[in-house]
Amino acid sequence: MILSRVKPAVGGESPASEKKKKNKGRKSPRVEDYLNQRDYLGAMTLLEFQRSVGEREEDADLWLGYCAFHLGDYRRAMEEYKTSTQKPDCPDDVWVYLACTHFFLGLYKEAEEAANKAPKSQLQNRLLFHLAHKFNDEKKLMGFHQNLEDVTEDQLSLASIHYMRSHYQEAIDIYKRILLQNRDFLALNVYVALCYYKLDYYDVSQEVLAVYLQSIPDSTIALNLKACNHFRLYNGKAAEAELKNLIDISSSSFEFAKELIRHNLVVFRGGEGALQVLPPLIDVISEARLNLVIYYLRQDDVQEAYNLIKDLEPTTPQEYILKGVVNAALGQEVGSRDHLKIAQQFFQLVGGSASECDTIPGRQCMASCFFLLRQFEDVLIYLNSVKSYFYNEDTFNFNYAQAKAALGNYREAEETFLLIQGEKIKTDYVYLSWLARCYIMNKKARSAWELYLKMETSAESFSLLQLIANDCYKMGQFYYSAKAFDILERLDQNPEYWEGKRGACVGIFQLILAGREPRETLREVLPLLRNTGNPQVEYIIRALKKWAKDNRVSL
Amino acid sequence: MERAERQKTKLITNQPYDESLEVNDSEEVASVYTPTPRQTVSRKSRRQVRAMANNSSDEYEEDSKPKKKESQPAGQQGLSENEEEDDDDDDDDDSDETESDEDEGEPGTAPEGAYDPADYDHLPVTAEIKELFQYITRYTPQTIELDHKLKPFIPDFIPAVGDIDAFLKVPRPDNKQDNLGLLVLDEPCTKQSDPTVLSLWLSENSKQHNITEVKVKSLENPEKNPKVIENWIESISELHRSKPPATVHYTRSMPDIDSLMQEWPPEFEELLGKVSLPTADINCDLGEYIDIICGILDIPVYKSRIHSLHVLFTLYSEFKNSQHFKALAEGQKSDTLSVPRSGTGDPETLTFD
Numbered sequence: 001m002i003l004s005r006v007k008p009a010v011g012g013e014s015p016a017s018e019k020k021k022k023n024k025g026r027k028s029p030r031v032e033d034y035l036n037q038r039d040y041l042g043a044m045t046l047l048e049f050q051r052s053v054g055e056r057e058e059d060a061d062l063w064l065g066y067c068a069f070h071l072g073d074y075r076r077a078m079e080e081y082k083t084s085t086q087k088p089d090c091p092d093d094v095w096v097y098l099a100c101t102h103f104f105l106g107l108y109k110e111a112e113e114a115a116n117k118a119p120k121s122q123l124q125n126r127l128l129f130h131l132a133h134k135f136n137d138e139k140k141l142m143g144f145h146q147n148l149e150d151v152t153e154d155q156l157s158l159a160s161i162h163y164m165r166s167h168y169q170e171a172i173d174i175y176k177r178i179l180l181q182n183r184d185f186l187a188l189n190v191y192v193a194l195c196y197y198k199l200d201y202y203d204v205s206q207e208v209l210a211v212y213l214q215s216i217p218d219s220t221i222a223l224n225l226k227a228c229n230h231f232r233l234y235n236g237k238a239a240e241a242e243l244k245n246l247i248d249i250s251s252s253s254f255e256f257a258k259e260l261i262r263h264n265l266v267v268f269r270g271g272e273g274a275l276q277v278l279p280p281l282i283d284v285i286s287e288a289r290l291n292l293v294i295y296y297l298r299q300d301d302v303q304e305a306y307n308l309i310k311d312l313e314p315t316t317p318q319e320y321i322l323k324g325v326v327n328a329a330l331g332q333e334v335g336s337r338d339h340l341k342i343a344q345q346f347f348q349l350v351g352g353s354a355s356e357c358d359t360i361p362g363r364q365c366m367a368s369c370f371f372l373l374r375q376f377e378d379v380l381i382y383l384n385s386v387k388s389y390f391y392n393e394d395t396f397n398f399n400y401a402q403a404k405a406a407l408g409n410y411r412e413a414e415e416t417f418l419l420i421q422g423e424k425i426k427t428d429y430v431y432l433s434w435l436a437r438c439y440i441m442n443k444k445a446r447s448a449w450e451l452y453l454k455m456e457t458s459a460e461s462f463s464l465l466q467l468i469a470n471d472c473y474k475m476g477q478f479y480y481s482a483k484a485f486d487i488l489e490r491l492d493q494n495p496e497y498w499e500g501k502r503g504a505c506v507g508i509f510q511l512i513l514a515g516r517e518p519r520e521t522l523r524e525v526l527p528l529l530r531n532t533g534n535p536q537v538e539y540i541i542r543a544l545k546k547w548a549k550d551n552r553v554s555l
Numbered sequence: 556m557e558r559a560e561r562q563k564t565k566l567i568t569n570q571p572y573d574e575s576l577e578v579n580d581s582e583e584v585a586s587v588y589t590p591t592p593r594q595t596v597s598r599k600s601r602r603q604v605r606a607m608a609n610n611s612s613d614e615y616e617e618d619s620k621p622k623k624k625e626s627q628p629a630g631q632q633g634l635s636e637n638e639e640e641d642d643d644d645d646d647d648d649d650s651d652e653t654e655s656d657e658d659e660g661e662p663g664t665a666p667e668g669a670y671d672p673a674d675y676d677h678l679p680v681t682a683e684i685k686e687l688f689q690y691i692t693r694y695t696p697q698t699i700e701l702d703h704k705l706k707p708f709i710p711d712f713i714p715a716v717g718d719i720d721a722f723l724k725v726p727r728p729d730n731k732q733d734n735l736g737l738l739v740l741d742e743p744c745t746k747q748s749d750p751t752v753l754s755l756w757l758s759e760n761s762k763q764h765n766i767t768e769v770k771v772k773s774l775e776n777p778e779k780n781p782k783v784i785e786n787w788i789e790s791i792s793e794l795h796r797s798k799p800p801a802t803v804h805y806t807r808s809m810p811d812i813d814s815l816m817q818e819w820p821p822e823f824e825e826l827l828g829k830v831s832l833p834t835a836d837i838n839c840d841l842g843e844y845i846d847i848i849c850g851i852l853d854i855p856v857y858k859s860r861i862h863s864l865h866v867l868f869t870l871y872s873e874f875k876n877s878q879h880f881k882a883l884a885e886g887q888k889s890d891t892l893s894v895p896r897s898g899t900g901d902p903e904t905l906t907f908d
Contacts, residue, residue, distance in 0.1 A: 029757075034748070035727075035733070037744055037746075038739070038742070038743050038744040039743070039744060039746065039747055039748050040743050040747065041743075041747040041748050041749075041750055041753075042747065042748030042750075042753055044750070045748060045750040045753040045754050045757070046753070046757065048754075049754055049757045049758070053761065059728050062728040063728050065725065066725055066726075066727055066728055069724065069725050070724070070725075070735065070741060070743065071743050071747075072742075072743065077725070081725075097725040100723050100724065100725055101725075103723055104723075123722075123723070123726075126721070126722055126723055127723050130721055130723060152737070153722040154722075156720065156721075156722050156736070157721050157722040157723070159719065160718065160719040160720060160721040160722070161721070163718070163719045164718060164719075171719070182737070184738060185737045185738060186738060186739065187720070187736055187737055187738065187739055187740045187741075188737070190740055191719045191720065194716055194717075194719055195719075197716055198716075212740075216739060216740075218744065218745045218746075219739075219740055219742065220742050220743075220745060221717060221740050221742050222740065224716065224717070225716050227714070228714040228715075228716050231714050239714070246745070249745050249746075250745040250746075251745065251746045251747050251748075251749070251786070252749070252780070252782070252783040252786060252787075253747045253748065253749045253750065254743070254745055254746070254747045256742060256743045257717075257742070260715055260717060263714075263715055264714045264715060266712070267712040267713065267714045267715075268714070270712065271712060285715045286715070287713045287714070287715040288715075290713055291712050291713055294709060294710060294711075294712055294713075295712075297707075297709045298709055318710065318713060321710055322710060324707075325707040325708065325709060325710070326707075328705055328707040329707050332704060332705065343707075361708075361710065364708045368705055368707060368708070371703070371705045372705060374703065394706075395706045395707075395708055395709070396708070398704075398706045399705060399706055402703050402704070406703065408666065408667075425706070428704065429702075430701070430702055430703065430704040433701045433702075434701055437701060441666055441667075441668070443668060466697070466699060467699050467701070469696075470696040470697045470698070470699055471696070471699070473670070473694070473696035474666070474669055474670060474696045475666070475668060475669055475670060476668075476669065476670030476671075478691075481696075496694075499693065499694045500694050500696070502690050502693075502694070503690050503691045503692075503693060503694035504694075506687050506688060506690040506691050507670070507691045509684075509687070510675050510678070510688055510691065513675075513678050513680060513684075514674075514675055514678060540687065540690075543683055543684065543687050546683075547684065
């Protein structure tokens with residue numbers, strides 16, 4: 001194993017151990033005790049103290065580097081190792097340690113340089129392997145992959161690459177194999193739990209995780225994962241309770257994963273505090289950027305969402321979906337076909353992929369893709385397949401109803417439109433116009449007319465009038481058609497509106513004769529006709545009056 | 556067949572806006588679209604085949620089949636998520652198809668229930684009125700295209716779980732195995748020592764007070780973090796408890812505390828029964844008051860009153876902590892309730908014995 005390599009990485013360790021024994025004799029605290037408890041802050045404080053009083057000299061940087069590294073303070077670790085490399089008697093292996101700190105600080109170029117100064121070792125190979133992954137260099141990746149040996153650390157390192165490349169099953173296989181040989185490697189249970197989490201098997205993840213938490217109940221990583229499982233299985237409240245538990249048991253000097261916890265608190269609270277917490281975490285926690293985009297989308301700030309995501313090269317389904325969503329929203333907002341095209345392609349990519357085609361987001365993607373292509377039959381197929389998950393969800397219902405209406409299923413479309421609660425959608429002209437059409441097609445012209453009456457006068461209300469006038473005419477609902485044409489004519493002296501009104505008024509008369517409209521309605525027709533100064537008016541009115549007289553209808 | 560074709564074309568003509576997109580896309584859709592079913596076929600293939608057979612035989616003419624097949628089967632296969640839902644889905648599909656076949660009709664020209672002048676031909680009306688009726692058909696209502704708007708589904712917020720240990724970690728400088736990432740996760744424990752407190756301890760322990768640099772951190776939202784403050788106070792007072800009491804070296808000689816604790820002469824004691832000691836209310840400044848009190852207690856006052864005050868408070872604390880005087884004072888308290896006391900609390904134990 002790598003930790004028992006033949007050549008000591010750091011020379012002159014014996015004085016330190018002697019000193020430790022001495023320390024024991026004096027009943028002073030020992031670094032070892034702190035390390036055993038993984039109290040690295042304690043260990044570092046003690047090491048610094050020992051250095052300041054001259055008890056430790058030559059190896060203090062390396063120990064401090066080791067502690068800072070495992071504390072997660074990579075910057076500090078980097079500084080210690082840098083100091084070490086500048087010393088004349090520095091062991092060569094320190095270069096690879098320095099490279100490790102660079103790696104965790106995201107300084108991949110520097111990491112590669114430093115790693116190449118170190119002698120060949122398993123650690124160096126693993127590091128270069130992971131760097132090749134970060135650089136997306138498949139050729140190098142394969143080379144370093146071949147150098148991996150059948151030792152635990154190398155195999156675990158390989159498993160973590162599988163995990164990062166979303167090959168969760170391969171990772172699980174490695175972990176389970178090693179666990180079979182080493183039952184006491186409890187930490188591997190957490191790795192397996194992480195894989196199951198990513199595979200959406202949250203309860204399995206929870207079970208495997210419990211094995212670890214039983215022996216180490218205050219593990220930050222494990223408790224955070226537990227919270228995430230709760231978020232997926234139950235809700236944000238349950239998840240937050242788990243995190244709260246973790247925060248309560250942590251000492252104030254505990255900084256590890258603090259950013260992760262802050263990030264997840266925002267997630268569990270449905271975006272509360274997103275603008276304060278997330279921006280500094282962008283590029284620190286990969287999800288932070290996505291979550292900020294989601295936050296902006298929820299606030300209807302599409303432009304801001306787009307700015308954040310436009311340079312992101314998507315790799316995970318979540319990233320593809322978000323890019324698709326943002327492009328769809330922006331494309332429709334500014335009327336850009338390029339954005340819509342990108343959106344449609346990303347949706348298609350996710351919805352058609354093996355891993356996502358059977359997930360709810362995958363189905364939503366396919367539906368969105370076809371929606372953008374205006375292939376509403378296909379939209380309905382996909383939306384129908386997930387509709388039980390979205391009962392009473394405005395966004396879903398809005399799209400669903402439009403698809404139904406587009407296919408002429410106005411009855412169900414109307415029902416679905418009416419399920420929508422959000423004011424923002426309900427005042428959207430797309431909603432109003434489609435609902436009005438559904439009403440008219442379902443012979444509820446009066447309801448459509450009421451939609452018009454509730455609108456402020458605007459270009460949209462004018463369009464709605466045209467819709468009501470013509471659709472009602474088409475459906476033989478001449479009363480509201482005539483009313484709509486009458487107003488249109490007053491707003492715009494287009495002879496076409498007169499023709500429409502004329503036909504609609506006669507249509508009402510016909511309906512009366514057929515007994516489908518009460519005779520009294522004729523009384524309302526006359527003023528409508530009189531609003532127009534056209535010689536034909538008198539002719540029609542005379543005919544109507546004559547009939548009224550003959551049939552004893554008082555006008 | 557005619558009908559099916561008309562539907563197809565109509566869908567496109569209805570959206571002139573899309574026409575230009577249509578050409579490329581329909582090809583792309585077909586190619587990427589087909590893999591979808593292949594993934595799911597494994598689970599439900601037989602059922603779907605049957606469903607497909609049903610559809611084609613029941614509802615479509617032989618020649619219309621190829622047209623429909625293109626989209627329909629793919630969709631249906633995509634639908635079947637699991638066994639239980641399958642029946643529902645099938646039902647849905649069927650109803651959708653009937654809807655799209657019957658209700659949809661010809662969306663552009665004659666929707667269901669549209670006005671048809673023939674319905675009114677039978678009306679017994681005069682020729683004049685019949686002529687009037689022609690106005691109805693003289694106007695052809697416009698077909699108004701409505702915009703669609705896709706409300707993109709916004710995904711849920713995504714929690715972060717972090718990456719898995721990649722075993723890119725530095726070993727211990729002494730090359731002992733640390734088992735980090737194997738027996739336990741490679742993470743610091745949640746209970747980390749407070750560096751400030753620990754370094755105070757260390758310098759205390761080693762009697763090395765020459766460490767000048769003591770980092771004291773500040774707290775950003777103290778009102779929100781009472782726990783942190785309590786912990787700090789707790790750990791610092793624990794530190795102080797462990798320290799030996801501080802010793803003060805007086806520059807001039809001071810009487811020792813035991814001699815100061817001796818009884819006053821009996822006459823003075825007697826006088827105290829009638830007159831109380833001067834309180835801080837008497838008309839003099841603080842310095843003079845200190846001089847008076849120290850004088851009464853036989854504490855010399857030199858240039859600086861600090862040392863004298865130190866002796867005074869040491870004497871006070873000695874009395875206060877003395878079991879003997881405590882018992883005495885308590886006994887007296889119950890005895891001499893009527894005796895008027897000075898307003899200040901502290902002279903009590905000093906005054907009586």
